[in-house]
Amino acid sequence: MSSSRTDQSGTENGVGGAAALGSIAKSSPTSLPKVEKAARAQRYQALSHSRGWLKPLAKKNPNKSYGWDLHRTQDCRYKRVGIGVTVQYDAKHQTAFYGDVATCGSVWACPVCATIIQNRRRPEVQQLVDWAYEQGYQVSMLTFTFPHKSFDRLKFMLNSQADAFTKLRKGNSWDLFRKRFGFVGLVRSLENTHGANGWHPHTHEIWVTKSLTPSSRGDFEQFVKRRWRMACIKAGLLDDSSKSQSFAFDLHAVDVRFDVSTSDYLVKQDNSRKWGVDREMTAQSAKVAPDGVTPTVHPHEFLIRRQEGDDARYREYVTGMHGKRQLYWSQGLKDLCGLKDVSDEEIAKEHAEKADLLAHLTDTQWNIVRGNDALAELLDAAEQGGWPAIRSLLQSLGHVFLEPDAHDPLFEINLSLFAPDQQI
Structure with a gap:
C-alpha cells in the first residue's frame, strides 16, 4: 500500500450502505501468514505501477469512447465489470479476492495474475510427474539456453530460440x-530473466520417456546436446567459429537431470531457495540473485526496484513475450495423465462458486480503495476480520458511513441481491 493517503470521503445512500452492511460470510476467514501478506502487497504495488509504464503501449482507436486501446493489464484489478465490486473469501486456499473486477490473465505483464496462475499450474506438473512414475516411465528435466549479450534485443532472441526448437525436434x-x-x-516452461548480459530467455522441460538404463542415459544426453548445438548454430544463436563461445555453450547450454520428482531440489538462479521440479517449472517470478552476485531478476522486479531504464525494459519484455505460452504441453499429454485443459484467463478469474461473500463495495468505496493503493490492505482486512474489518479500514481511509433507512424502498430492493441466509 502507498505510504501516503488521499484525503477522500464519501457518503452512501440507502442502496450503497445496504450493499456493504448486508455482506456477512458463512464462515470465519483465516488470515494469511505475514510473509505472504507482504509479498501480496508488493505484487499489488507493482501492478499499480505497471499502469503508468504501460501507457506508451496504448494504441489509438476511434471506436472507443476514450479513443484508445489500453493494454489489458491496465484494467486488471482496477476496472469494475459488474454492478459493484465484491470481496469474497476462498476457504480452500484461505485467501480473499475481488469479484466483478477486470482480470487480465497475463502471466507476463501482470505480477498479480502471474502468481495466481503459477500457483494453480504447479499441481498440474506434480500430477504429471506422479502419473509418469505410476506408469513406469522415466521423468527427466532438461534446461536449454544459449549465448547472449547485453545489446541483444529480446524479440530477436525469442524468435531465434523458437526457430532452434523447431530444428531440434524435426x-x-x-x-x-x-x-x-x-x-x-x-x-516446456518458458522463462526470461535479465542480468549483466541482458535478456536471458531459456526453458525448463520435463521429458517423459521409457525407463532408461545407465548406459542409455549417456547416449540420451549426448544426442540432446549435439542436437541443440546444431539447432542453435542454424538459428544464428551460436557462432561455432568462436572457440570461447563454443566452450561456454558446451559447458552451460544444456543441463540434463534424470529421475526428477516434485521433491527434488533444483538450485538454479537463487542459491537461497530450494525448488522442487514442479516449482521450477511454474514459479519463475519468485527468483532473484543471491547476495554478492550481479542481480539476475525476473522482469516483474523492474516494477519494484524502478532503476533507470527499467520502464523501457519492462515494456520490451511485455511486447516481446506477447503471444508466448509460459507452459506448453505436448499434444495429448494432459489427457494421458487425466488433466483438464484450463486457460490462464480462466484461472485468473478465480472462480467463486464456493467462495463466501464478505462485502459488496459501492463505487465510492472502491474509488477510495483504489485512490489509496489499498487493494492488498483491504484483502488483509477481509481475511483477518471479514466485513467489520473491511468497514474499519474504509473508515480509516476517510470514508463516511451513513446508516441506511430501513424504510427506504431502495434499501429493501437492494437486500434481494444477497442470499437468504445473509443478515444485516
Missing part, C-alpha cells in the same frame, strides 16, 4: 530418437 534423427527412448511427451 527430421529423421529426432524421429529415431523418439522411437529408441520411448518418448511420450514433454512440458
Whole structure:
C-alpha cells in the first residue's frame, strides 16, 4: 500500500450502505501468514505501477469512447465489470479476492495474475510427474539456453530460440530418437530473466520417456546436446567459429537431470531457495540473485526496484513475450495423465462458486480503495476480520458511513441481491 493517503470521503445512500452492511460470510476467514501478506502487497504495488509504464503501449482507436486501446493489464484489478465490486473469501486456499473486477490473465505483464496462475499450474506438473512414475516411465528435466549479450534485443532472441526448437525436434534423427527412448511427451516452461548480459530467455522441460538404463542415459544426453548445438548454430544463436563461445555453450547450454520428482531440489538462479521440479517449472517470478552476485531478476522486479531504464525494459519484455505460452504441453499429454485443459484467463478469474461473500463495495468505496493503493490492505482486512474489518479500514481511509433507512424502498430492493441466509 502507498505510504501516503488521499484525503477522500464519501457518503452512501440507502442502496450503497445496504450493499456493504448486508455482506456477512458463512464462515470465519483465516488470515494469511505475514510473509505472504507482504509479498501480496508488493505484487499489488507493482501492478499499480505497471499502469503508468504501460501507457506508451496504448494504441489509438476511434471506436472507443476514450479513443484508445489500453493494454489489458491496465484494467486488471482496477476496472469494475459488474454492478459493484465484491470481496469474497476462498476457504480452500484461505485467501480473499475481488469479484466483478477486470482480470487480465497475463502471466507476463501482470505480477498479480502471474502468481495466481503459477500457483494453480504447479499441481498440474506434480500430477504429471506422479502419473509418469505410476506408469513406469522415466521423468527427466532438461534446461536449454544459449549465448547472449547485453545489446541483444529480446524479440530477436525469442524468435531465434523458437526457430532452434523447431530444428531440434524435426527430421529423421529426432524421429529415431523418439522411437529408441520411448518418448511420450514433454512440458516446456518458458522463462526470461535479465542480468549483466541482458535478456536471458531459456526453458525448463520435463521429458517423459521409457525407463532408461545407465548406459542409455549417456547416449540420451549426448544426442540432446549435439542436437541443440546444431539447432542453435542454424538459428544464428551460436557462432561455432568462436572457440570461447563454443566452450561456454558446451559447458552451460544444456543441463540434463534424470529421475526428477516434485521433491527434488533444483538450485538454479537463487542459491537461497530450494525448488522442487514442479516449482521450477511454474514459479519463475519468485527468483532473484543471491547476495554478492550481479542481480539476475525476473522482469516483474523492474516494477519494484524502478532503476533507470527499467520502464523501457519492462515494456520490451511485455511486447516481446506477447503471444508466448509460459507452459506448453505436448499434444495429448494432459489427457494421458487425466488433466483438464484450463486457460490462464480462466484461472485468473478465480472462480467463486464456493467462495463466501464478505462485502459488496459501492463505487465510492472502491474509488477510495483504489485512490489509496489499498487493494492488498483491504484483502488483509477481509481475511483477518471479514466485513467489520473491511468497514474499519474504509473508515480509516476517510470514508463516511451513513446508516441506511430501513424504510427506504431502495434499501429493501437492494437486500434481494444477497442470499437468504445473509443478515444485516
